[in-house]
Amino acid sequence: MVKVTKTIKIGEEIPVLTKTAYMPIDPQTRNVIHTDDYARDFGMRGALVGGSTLLSYVLEMLYNYFGEKWQYHGKIGVSFIGGGAINGDLLTAHGLVKAIEQEETGTRLKLDVWLENQTQAKILVGEASCIQ
Amino acid sequence: MSEKSGFDAIPIGLEMGPLEMTLDDDTVSARLNLVQWENREPIEKLNVTPPGLTISQHARMKFMALPEMRVSIWAKSEHEFLKPMKKGSKIFIRGRVVDKYTRRGRNYLVSDYETVDEAGDVLLRSRETGIYVE
Numbered sequence: 146m147v148k149v150t151k152t153i154k155i156g157e158e159i160p161v162l163t164k165t166a167y168m169p170i171d172p173q174t175r176n177v178i179h180t181d182d183y184a185r186d187f188g189m190r191g192a193l194v195g196g197s198t199l200l201s202y203v204l205e206m207l208y209n210y211f212g213e214k215w216q217y218h219g220k221i222g223v224s225f226i227g228g229g230a231i232n233g234d235l236l237t238a239h240g241l242v243k244a245i246e247q248e249e250t251g252t253r254l255k256l257d258v259w260l261e262n263q264t265q266a267k268i269l270v271g272e273a274s275c276i277q
Numbered sequence: 278m279s280e281k282s283g284f285d286a287i288p289i290g291l292e293m294g295p296l297e298m299t300l301d302d303d304t305v306s307a308r309l310n311l312v313q314w315e316n317r318e319p320i321e322k323l324n325v326t327p328p329g330l331t332i333s334q335h336a337r338m339k340f341m342a343l344p345e346m347r348v349s350i351w352a353k354s355e356h357e358f359l360k361p362m363k364k365g366s367k368i369f370i371r372g373r374v375v376d377k378y379t380r381r382g383r384n385y386l387v388s389d390y391e392t393v394d395e396a397g398d399v400l401l402r403s404r405e406t407g408i409y410v411e
Binding site (some may be wrong): 162164165167168169175176177178183187193195196197198200201202204205207208209212213215216217218219220221222223224225229 | 311312313315316319323325327335336347348349351352353354356357358359410
């Protein structure tokens with residue numbers, strides 16, 4: 146796990162996290178956007194990997210950086226954009242420091258976060274923050 | 278006057294849940310494997326779950342409360358982490374529809390969720406906006 150140091154500066158990126166997107170396709174799923182046929186009819190490339198799974202890739206990157214403090218002080222807000230992700234997409238989570246603010250409980254780091262695929266298309270964008 | 282159905286009939290304030298969940302070894306392992314969580318040592322050492330483990334349950338609660346909903350696609354997702362979820366503990370999630378709107382021909386549903394432990398302490402607060410399809 147990366148240890149947070151006080152030397153992080155605005156404009157710096159925290160360590161990225163890359164994963165090959167995967168979610169088992171269940172033909173009996175209640176949410177049929179996670180099946181190939183329906184998703185293609187909806188204009189997607191195939192069965193969409195779940196939003197909570199995509200979010201977890203970003204959360205893991207943030208947890209790796211902030212450690213247990215994330216569980217007490219972590220905040221995140223994201224939008225899902227583009228065509229989402231399908232199994233086999235190579236996804237990389239990014240976090241770029243955009244502000245460092247003092248709060249009563251400590252110094253809060255604010256980051257732009259995003260998840261991009263193998264074509265560098267962003268599929269999730271938003272903001273996250275945590276007390277250091 | 279015709280009766281409202283589907284999206285139009287969903288009342289703001291509709292309660293979802295509560296959903297009770299025990300964070301046992303199998304549940305935690307299944308989630309860690311599903312999301313390919315790599316660095317498991319700190320989580321295991323502290324006997325906690327990875328952050329966000331229960332977020333996938335929000336969609337389940339929505340499907341249980343809205344039988345006419347066929348598809349839910351995440352549009353926005355906001356979360357505030359307040360306390361770790363202890364492995365082996367029991368948690369309760371309560372959800373509520375707080376808004377709905379139609380934009381560019383698509384229906385959107387906004388829901389709030391609060392996850393508490395057995396002592397009633399709030400662990401996670403969430404607001405999610407999803408595309409609603411029947």
